[in-house]
Amino acid sequence: MAVVSHRFVKGAILGRIQSGEWGLGDLIPAETDLAVHYGCARATVNRALRELAEEGLVLRKRKGGTRVRQMPVRQAKLAIPVIREQIESAGAVYRHHTITREVRVPDEVSRKKLNLREDISAAYIETLHLADNAPYAFERRWVNVDAIPDFLNVDLAAVSANEWLVRSVPFSLGSLSFCAIKADALIAKSLGCAVDAAIFSMNRTTWLDDRLITDMELLFREGYILQSVL
Template identity: 55%
Template sequence: MSSHSHHTIRQAILDRIQTGEWALGELIPGEAMLADEYGCARTTINRALQGLANDGVVIRKRKGGTRVCDMPVRQAKFNIPVVREQVEALGSVYRHQVTRRVEKAPPTAVQKRLGLAPGTKSLQLDTVHLADDRPFAFETRWVNTRAVPAILDAPLDEISANEWLVQTVPFSSGDVVFCAVNAGKDVAEALGAREGAAVFVIDRTTSLAGEFITTMQLYYREGYQLHSQL
């Protein structure tokens, strides 16, 4: 019998969820099957899965098995917007353009937000979201590629990082700030707005089981209104 601890098994299962082996909402193998695969006691698997359940990564139901949480809808206190859906809800045609995609060490403020050691590389992405070929929103984002290595191979010219992450990567907690800011030069140029114009921004950082996934700012063109439900 293996000497793997439940902490080791828990991390191994988490890694498989993060890399997309099991999709959001998908039923994962049962305790007996996982115990056989990892060569450990079933009680070890039980403790590992319970730890992931406590972190909000999976949902366990008696006689119903264990499923990866469908996080963006069921667990998030704020329903993360998919910009494509927002544009299409207006009756407009959606398109996006990736204007920056580079792996490098982020500035100190971003490094701290993502909990990274100095010099650790992350993926920097800038994306312009268009509605009928007019700028609708401008997204600046950093992704912790140690937590989400699969994003390096994601077809981000075909699907925006915003939508790919919402569809693919679970999260268990996050921090969201809503505010208005005066558009700096880069934001103004991306949105086709005048520099200094007041624009609405969503500033968000998400994490999974204590490891930060991404931090981003989503700037909307002038006149945007956020609608939500109580």
């Protein structure tokens, strides 16, 4: 007897949804019925449906049954690039250059973002990332050295601040946002573009437990495109 895998069941159900057999909002058969239909255990159907629910195609409720989502939650998975890997995977040579590195008490705006006391200083770093010696992205970052004192001793010539932090303070939570901004004089000079060029900006804050670790702004070269998959 051939085994019926959860992949098969998942694919079969997906097909029946896509073909329109089960329309938008429709209730689909119960796990037990599907298990009988496909000749497998309920646990197998459960896993198939659970994965479909995670992917946003189907909505499940106890006692309420499973139904096809009216407005599927299209969630794009977007792999946050480690810049070096992104550049190297495109076949270019990665290099980075630390422009500024200092420890000081942040100005009030940054201090509020960092959620620091007034008398605590933090590290400020500006880095230029290059692909084949051409500017690729300009990075501005505050690091909470009160939480991560080791950061003060890092050799930023060997490894970029971003990469060191990813390796050393992993698995932290954070938020991520994207926007478009006009290049000011500093950005234009760093990225080698015109003042007022449209620049793609990525902002990221990283928390470990309740402490903000770092707040970063990454400004990509003109024409940069962020790709994602649905």
